[in-house]
Amino acid sequence: MFYGSCCTPRNAWRNVMAEKSEHDMPLDVLETSDAYVVRASLPGFRKEDVEIKFEDGVLALKATRNEAEPEGAEYVHQERAQGAFSRRARLGRASGEGIKAELKDGVLTVTLAKAKESQGRSVPIE
Template sequence: MFDLVPFRRKNEDVVGSMLKSFHDLFEQNFLAPLNSNTHHFCTDIRETKQAYLIEAELPGFSKDDIEVNYSNGYLTIKATRNRQEEEKDKHDKVIRKERYHGEFVRRFYVEHIDEDHIKAKLQDGVLKLEIPKKVTSVPADKRVTIE
């Protein structure tokens, strides 16, 4: 009766599990996100009968900072930020200086699209893409005449 512990299997090694958790915690590279210059952004993707609709959140970017490319079946959205901010006090001394730079990239595989008619619009920090599907003709029923 004393070996009944909720949420733990009978043969589970408690001490080994704790040591593994501590090891995993200290083995993580906490600076990895800071060292990387590539980040991602949130996207919503919807599909209609005629098109794929993508909404990508890119607050603070102008349309000149954003590239949308389609190549070899992959749609790539890349936004580049290169900004410096500086605050000075009334004696023109630098109080704080921050630099933000990096690339935000998302890549999606899409096929059977009409790449010549992709539409993009940036409004209120949201990039909206309309990617029309290629019109495929459905073979009509055809009656074969017998001679």
């Protein structure tokens, strides 16, 4: 055949899937006058499945979900991804101090305080 087995539409899609081994997680970032609030959808994840890092103004979230297949059962339909999920968000003005995180009802909420805004200093000419 002209097409190799790699090129059937189904396999092409599978390759698109495999290209990225880590899944995205949808994220909301809210901004208040003194903090950023990041909310990520993590349904079915437990506290110990989630890793949060903040470095150089970037918040990095990593999570792993491996739900066991019900015993003696087969999937008839499967849409929910398993495995590793990750996401990064640049939060330029976050101070990196006093970061709080909570996981509730499958939603991770991370609160990051903003650094005090520099007032801008007038510079005299000598």
